[in-house]
Amino acid sequence: MAIYIVKRIFQAIIIILFVTCITFVLMNLIPGGPFLSEKVPNAEVIKNLELKYGLDKPVIVQLKNYLTDLSHGDMGVSYKIQKNRKVTDIISETFPISLRVGMIALIWSTLAGISLGCVSAYYKGSRTDRIVNFLTSLGTAVPSFVFATVLLIVFCVKIKLFPSIGLYSVGSYILPCFALGFFPMCYITRLERASMADELSKDYIKTAKAKGLEENKIIFKHALKNAIIPVLSYLGPLAAGILTGGIAVESIFNIPGLGKYFILSITSRDYPLIMGTTIFFAAFIVAMTLIIDIVCAIIDPRINFAEGSKKAA
């Protein structure tokens, strides 16, 4: 197993390096630049800006310089969005906020999704199942910014139950976490329902029932173990997406998280910030996938590391 993990980490580094290079080149290929605004600075100013940030050099040299700096943990400074602030400072300041909100959203949506999915599968075809089905279809269809705006207007403006700006109290976490976790919850419910229903119709469950095992034990001990695999594989990318911040939710509830920088850095051509957020996200998604793969292997004995380690040897 250790060999497998080492191998995967090695792979991850290659992937991230690859993402870095591709992003760097693509970013320089798209038209537009960071220093153009409505009132364009004079040529002397632009020349000095390019000199300061090393943009006067060919892209390949810039890439080499970037990789050298990156290997020392230096991601440069933002050109535009937060002029002259270190990219690492921006990420390390905003990410924990997104992580906090995202973690709560992830936990509640996973727990609720799996439970609802199980209930729905167990009572397949019943009224409960139909209601859950209807609600989760709705939940997966409504875009998160619509859902968040509705929550904001109902609970902050009309009922005034929660504050609408920022995260200054425990109560202010409720709406954003709920809004952020709603779509994944619905999606997980549907995934879990399908795979659980499939599982419940299998022979070993019939055997267990025939043996007279308790229903609870059958579902939660035997069936769930197998039925949870599809949800787990969805959790990897989901976690990466949700923990690094939902753009719509962060913007509507004014949460100072990382989410908005993914889009904003690109639209304003803030090159170091584009690189910083992309590398961070890539690393995160690779790490999440690795963790999930390991967890899957622990739960599901059909997956083993032996084959991988043999090849590695």
Next chain:
Amino acid sequence: MKVFKKLITLLLVICLVFSFAACNKTSSSQLNLNVCLSSEPETIDPALNSTIDAAVMINHMFEGLMKYKDDGKGNATLITGQAKSYSVSTDGKVYTFTLRDDAKWSDGKAVTAADFVYSWQRLINPETMANYGYILEPVQNAMSIMYGEKLPEELGVKAIDEKTFQITLEEPCSYFLDICAFPATFPIRQDIIAANGDQWTFNASTYIGNGPYKMTKWVHNSYIELAKNENYYDYAKLGPVSIKFTLMDDSNAMLAAYNSGELNFIQSVPVGEIKTLLNDKKLTLAKSLSTYAILFNNASAPFDNAKVRNAFLLAIDRNYITDTVLGTEQTPASAFVPYGIFDTKGTKGKDFRTVGGDNYSVAAADYKSNCDKARALLKDAGYEGGQGLPVVEYMYVSSSENKAIAEALQNMWQTELGVTVKLVNQEGSVYGESLYTGAYQIAPFYWAPDYNDPISFLDIWVTDGMNNVAFYSNAAYDSLIQQVKDSSKTSQRMSLMHQAEKILIDDAVIAPVYFFTQPYMLNSDIKGMYYSPMGYFFFTYCTK
């Protein structure tokens, strides 16, 4: 009994004292203002800033030689700020400012003439990379320093003594005092920049200003909090105990926070809500000095032909755009310089637009005849009924407003002129590049002036001008603008500028569409906010 009486007296006195204390509590000194202008500012370094929203923040934390004060009706008027007095030489070229004795930085140090010398040299130094260096254009040697031909030390400014700051201009400049109240010209501290470099703005302890308020906290993407600056000379009269600039980017969320009482002031609301808010009298529309216009690429066919440009200019139904598409009481533009820009008599007389009059009729009733003229012009140019004219591209940055205007214009030009217009939307940073490299045919363009003088609108269009994105070139126009710059007599300047504007519109270099208004919402119980049509809101003396 005597004891009882004494006790009662004592009790009454205590009551009296407490009631005074209570009075104090509800008075203005307890106002904690929460304002939302926009999202996180790019920078709050006065010299590097180029946005109006950040300028509003900077106006509260720094002060220039001149400043704006409330005229009693909520309008900002220019008075001396850090300077207690100034004198102008008879030839109008030398300004000598005497600084206030009690002008101090928020850390208690005195503001000196040397601070101004440093700040102005820093602003113009190309190495500072300030977008607004050109604001110092009237100052001796400024332009040659900006283009790297001279050294920043050669700028026409000097500290005669600790409290006397002298500026020498290239030519007399009638709006020079306005420039002295422009945020880029505010003083900053050399020792702070030397010690902290470009990181000085991020920390409350190094963000030392000389304005009425000082920054106490900046939580990125959340808020910037200001407290009264106890070293400010007018400290006793300041309004809010604290001013919090909440940083948000979603207008739905801003309105929600305003409605729930968390924000006291907002300046952008969702487009769909405007009508309701106006009807409920919750939204106020202030004057603005900005113009929305359509740019033509004067350097490439078919818009190198003034007749074609004029036809497009005349076929715009401006009333439809202001009333139906936008609906926030914008004024249809009959020329480029908006209402509110001063003419010969400044604040006291008619403004430049009123004196200049309409260059074409914007009355709704005249739209039909305008279109007839437009068709005739197009015929003259050889494109009768749009025949032979290639498909023209209208390029814009995707925002809901720009898009709605683009679609309305497309419809007008297609039905009235018989031309085919294709809409192309672009991202902001690409759009800027397309404009400045001339990779467009028609595009919207809006202009906010830096000071209240028509020249801020007119000197854009000189041949090879920095912002001449219409690529217009006309020797007669250039010569008029040069004469304006060389002239010191206001009446002569104004008359020259009227001539220049007439050429600009007769040539249809651009097609003005409307003059902006500035919407905002402020709690009705808050008084004392004042506003400059340049876009600056002042909360310094707000009370509740």
